[in-house]
Amino acid sequence: MMSLRSAADTEFCAPVAKQQQQQQRPKTTAASTTTTMGIYSVYVINKAGSLLFSGDYAPIPSMDANSRLRLAGLLHGLTTFAGKLSPVDDQSGIEEIEGDGFRLERFQPLSGMQFVVLCDTQQGPLKPFLRKCHRLYADFVLKNPFYSIDMPIRCELFDTHLKAAVEEINRS
Amino acid sequence: MESRTHPLDRALPRVPRDISLSTYALLFSEVVRYTTNRVNSVPELEQKLAVIGRRVGVRLVEVMAMRDRTSRRRIKIHDVLAFLQTNLWRTLFGKPADLLEQVTSDVCSYMLSDHDMLVNKFISISKEYGDLNCAAFVGGIVEAAVDGMGFPAEVAAHTVEGKGTTLLIKFDHTKIPQEAL
Amino acid sequence: MARREVKRVNGELFTMTYGALVAQLLEDYESDDEVNKQLDKMGYNIGVRMVDDFIANTNTERCGSFKETCTTLAKEGFRMFLGVTATISNWTADDKECTLTIDDNPLVAFVELPDEHRELNYCNMYCGAIRGALELLQYRTRVTMTKDVLKGDKDTQLTITLLEVLDDVPPPED
Numbered sequence: 001m002m003s004l005r006s007a008a009d010t011e012f013c014a015p016v017a018k019q020q021q022q023q024q025r026p027k028t029t030a031a032s033t034t035t036t037m038g039i040y041s042v043y044v045i046n047k048a049g050s051l052l053f054s055g056d057y058a059p060i061p062s063m064d065a066n067s068r069l070r071l072a073g074l075l076h077g078l079t080t081f082a083g084k085l086s087p088v089d090d091q092s093g094i095e096e097i098e099g100d101g102f103r104l105e106r107f108q109p110l111s112g113m114q115f116v117v118l119c120d121t122q123q124g125p126l127k128p129f130l131r132k133c134h135r136l137y138a139d140f141v142l143k144n145p146f147y148s149i150d151m152p153i154r155c156e157l158f159d160t161h162l163k164a165a166v167e168e169i170n171r172s
Numbered sequence: 173m174e175s176r177t178h179p180l181d182r183a184l185p186r187v188p189r190d191i192s193l194s195t196y197a198l199l200f201s202e203v204v205r206y207t208t209n210r211v212n213s214v215p216e217l218e219q220k221l222a223v224i225g226r227r228v229g230v231r232l233v234e235v236m237a238m239r240d241r242t243s244r245r246r247i248k249i250h251d252v253l254a255f256l257q258t259n260l261w262r263t264l265f266g267k268p269a270d271l272l273e274q275v276t277s278d279v280c281s282y283m284l285s286d287h288d289m290l291v292n293k294f295i296s297i298s299k300e301y302g303d304l305n306c307a308a309f310v311g312g313i314v315e316a317a318v319d320g321m322g323f324p325a326e327v328a329a330h331t332v333e334g335k336g337t338t339l340l341i342k343f344d345h346t347k348i349p350q351e352a353l
Numbered sequence: 354m355a356r357r358e359v360k361r362v363n364g365e366l367f368t369m370t371y372g373a374l375v376a377q378l379l380e381d382y383e384s385d386d387e388v389n390k391q392l393d394k395m396g397y398n399i400g401v402r403m404v405d406d407f408i409a410n411t412n413t414e415r416c417g418s419f420k421e422t423c424t425t426l427a428k429e430g431f432r433m434f435l436g437v438t439a440t441i442s443n444w445t446a447d448d449k450e451c452t453l454t455i456d457d458n459p460l461v462a463f464v465e466l467p468d469e470h471r472e473l474n475y476c477n478m479y480c481g482a483i484r485g486a487l488e489l490l491q492y493r494t495r496v497t498m499t500k501d502v503l504k505g506d507k508d509t510q511l512t513i514t515l516l517e518v519l520d521d522v523p524p525p526e527d
Contacts, residue, residue: 109405109408109409109413110404110408110413110414110416110490111404111405111408111489111490112489113405131409131412134405134408134409135409135410137405137409138194138402138405138406138408138409138410139194139197139294139406140294140296142198142402142405142406143194143197143198143201143293143294143295143402144201144294144295144296145200145201145202145204145205145208145295145306146205146208146295146296146297146298146301149401149402154298155296156296156297156298157294157295157296158296189363189364190361190362190363190364190436191361191362191363191364191367191434191435191436191459192360192361192362192433192434192435192436193360193361193362194403194406194410194433194434195362195367195434195435196362196366196367196370198399198402198403198406199367199370199371199374199399200370202374202395202398202399203370203374205398206374206391206395210381223377224370224373224374224377225373227369227372227373227376227377228366228369228370228372228373231369231372231373232365232366232369235365263363263365263366264363264366265363266361266362266363290362
């Protein structure tokens, strides 16, 4: 199991205004400007690192299409790299990245599909949510006769169920 | 070469009472995918799905008739419709159909509705497929069933926003005697 | 191993839908061999999709050896998707080939192979599905039917042969 903590201010995720570079991630306090909206966005990436789906669920500036693609590719590259760094053989790649005002959690089941969620720093662990995303993918994407594997996901039922799952998390 | 065992001589196969929804959905999805690749329009797709459904309907009604020897032959349209809504739907989907209504002022047209049509459970219809409803397959099952009971009809599957699928059953009034209505 | 409740569907609807599909294929294609190929292809499409479904509903974490994978596929996979257990046997010395036996094949209930279609492998979809599932798990295999109840055998048997272990190559398109 691998967890990568990064204090670097990545250009991809800036839910709050860009802050100065810091060596230590500051502890979020009640006075911080961190938004507490739960899940910001969800990404579905295939085994090869291609972005198949991205959904935004918070009223924050979202990334443009190209940045999203780069995020998917970069995350995929980082994970492959992490695999090479790890002294352990049977490991699941990067599972978590923390930064200023956001947390990224990644889940990769055996099939190779990757489910990534971006959320605020106060959001609890989202592994169960990511597993649910996987189930929703297995149901509303893979059982759709008009969907071809590795194509961008444009399945209405997947969208609506995922949105409902996100809202359930964000409400609590 | 071994002589082929006659199916009636083979040990009676235990058809599993149930199969997982995932399995059926994956098979049905493949049926739709296969059919989609062989047609050029939505109506043609629905028509071909109905053809496959009809084959299922013919066999299913045979099997149901074998099991239910006590029932008398249904000679009134009302009984045929009740059969569809309860017996057939229960066999197919484990529950009766949600609604059965006659189309106003047409004793030969009826609407059978299912708010959670099983075959459509995981299917999202994108805009380019217009008003496609894959339950045309179920429409075919119904067509075969009513035809087998002596009440031929045309069945079309319609999507009702937020309310699942409605099958519009138009009986052939030229083939139905007045006293059966 | 945690397992979610799976919703059920009438087994006869399943076998009859499969039968109706085979009948349609026999109409659409000239030879039994072409139908066998089509069943295999469709099975493959289903197989590659079954893996995520299986993992999502059983929280499988570990990926074992080819031998372990085949055993899990036969025992747990068949149980989850078809409600029957298949058994794996006859491993070759190099662990690259085995036999999968299905005792209670749900597809063949009340099916009789007509004389003009003696070459039809009615259950060929199993071969494609297993091939697809294994390929998604990075094992390229050849799966063939070796015993068929519709042709007089006692049970349904297939042979799974490992051809190549793939290295991070996504499975080919449908």
